[in-house]
Amino acid sequence: MIDKSNLFKVPNPNSNDAKIKKVVYEIDKSFFEKFKKDSFNKEYLCICSGGTTSGCAKDNYITVDLRKNYNQIKFDKKTGIVNIGGGILMDNLLKKLDGFNRTFPIGLSTLPGIGYILTGGISPLSRRYGLAIDSVISVKGFFGNGEYFSLNEEKIIEEKELKIMEGIKGAAPFFTIITDIGLKTFKSYPIKIFEGFIDKNELEELTKKSEEFPNNMSIQWIFSDQIYIYIVAEIKTEKDKILAEKYAVDFNKYSSLKIRNYKSFNDVRFFPKELNLFELNSKNHSEVISLLGYDLKNNVKDFIATLSEINFLKPNKSCYVASQQLGCDSNKKNKSSSLFIHRECSWKPWIYASWEKDNFEDKNIALTWMNQSWVKLKRFFPYIHMAQLHNHLDSHKEEMNLAFGNKLKDLKLLKKFYDPTNILPPL
Ligand SMILES: Cc1cc2nc3c(=O)[nH]c(=O)nc-3n(C[C@H](O)[C@H](O)[C@H](O)COP(=O)(O)OP(=O)(O)OC[C@H]3O[C@@H](n4cnc5c(N)ncnc54)[C@H](O)[C@@H]3O)c2cc1C
DSSP, rough: OOOOTOOOOSSSSHHHHHHHHHHOOOOOHHHHHHHHHTTSOOOOOOEEEEOOSSSOOOOOOEEEEEEESSSOEEEEETTTTEEEEOOOOHHHHHHHHOOOOTTTOOOSSSSOTTTTHTTTTOTTTTTHHOOOGGEEEEEEETTTSSOOOEEGGGOSSSSSHHHHHHHHHGGGGEEEEEEEEEOOOOOOOEEEEEEEEEEEEEEEEEEHHHOOOOOOOEEEEEEEESSSEEEEOOSSSSHHHHHHHHHHHHTTSSSTTTEEEEEEGOOOOSSGGOOOOOOOOOTEEEEEEEBBOOGGGHHHHHHHHHHHHHHHHSSSTTTEEEEEEEOOGGOOOOOOSSSOOOOTEEEEEEEEEEEETTHHHHHHHHHHHHHHHHHHTTTOEEEEEEOOOOOTTTTTTHHHHHHHHHGHHHHHHHHHOTTTTTSSSOO
16 A cells, blocks of 8 residues: 555545555556556456545555546637546636636536536536537547547447447446547526525425426525525526516515526536535545436425425434436437436436544444435435446445446446456446
């Protein structure tokens, strides 16, 4: 084991504290050959882009940290396409695009790296611009077998390449290391946000209303001891402007909702620390599970009651449930094929479980709460968004089934061909 104290710092506290074997910054074919020989097929590589998950570093495992040498960003003004390295954070991406009055549908935080894009990428703007994977134009990188590849969506003709591209969109971490990705970008337009603390009855009302929102609007919230919501509206067209004004009149009755106007989506920051929405404890470790489900329709009341029960039973003030809304454009079936198979879903809630690090009893209690909450929410949200790899948790197999369904067999085939010795995280 090496002292990695100055070498490897990541936002995810579990990964940051991991006693990793080694950090690798550069990959080529010979690296894979050497790793295969040295590891006797007993280990796999952890990959780090933004370092926001518990899967990017583990005790006694090697991490490939892409942030140092795969941090290129190149924007082509003529095509509006940006090419970014495998270690680019969403923050860097937006900063670059802002200079060109362009944006990209990132999620609720600027912290994640390209793991955000590869695992689907659900944004407050997804109802208009689709998922992040829908904007992928090209990819370059290495398969787990060490072979280099470069694919461009428009130049794919072979069935084999189609299948690879399909797998990369939603399940890349299981069989590739992506070193460069080409993305469509979008012109920036003003954003209007209605945000504030609300009560359960108001959440019920607003959830019902949100299922009728037009494609430029979405709702996101956190449900802890207090409830905080963001209703995001992009004002691109005259129709958007008129509708936002109409909604503003309606939202006026929720006295705590404030209106904030932004020049661009690039300037918005969600759930800042200052709001004290949950207890941020630097001595804690955590896990997150992300669910997917359809419109709640007549089940909104039941759902809010379930959330209240989950919140009441949470083991400490660092645990919570939150949600974001997708739908409209992200539901469209004409999108190019991907392994984000639950296209028709419109809600992505996530359960965040946290405990005092090194306290195994606390960990057990928090993870039990997370799993029991998941069971309670399954009837509303039966699927999984594979945004966090949980091959170190008991829930992994079930999560894989609920994320990939019938397409799991296709992913198994991709793994068999392109990562036959399991150098990358296991299925
Ligand atoms: C504060 C916060 C807010 C979030 N909000 C949203 C949101 O709004 N919408 C949403 O969809 N998700 C959201 N997420 C989830 C997040 O997008 C995923 O967990 C994502 O996988 C994190 O990517 P990363 O690069 O930061 O993490 P990492 O821990 O570096 O990587 C995550 C996994 O992806 C794999 N990986 C990373 N880079 C590569 C690569 N170049 N090639 C191959 N595999 C790679 C790794 O194997 C790793 O296991 C949020 C996460 C956080 C922490």
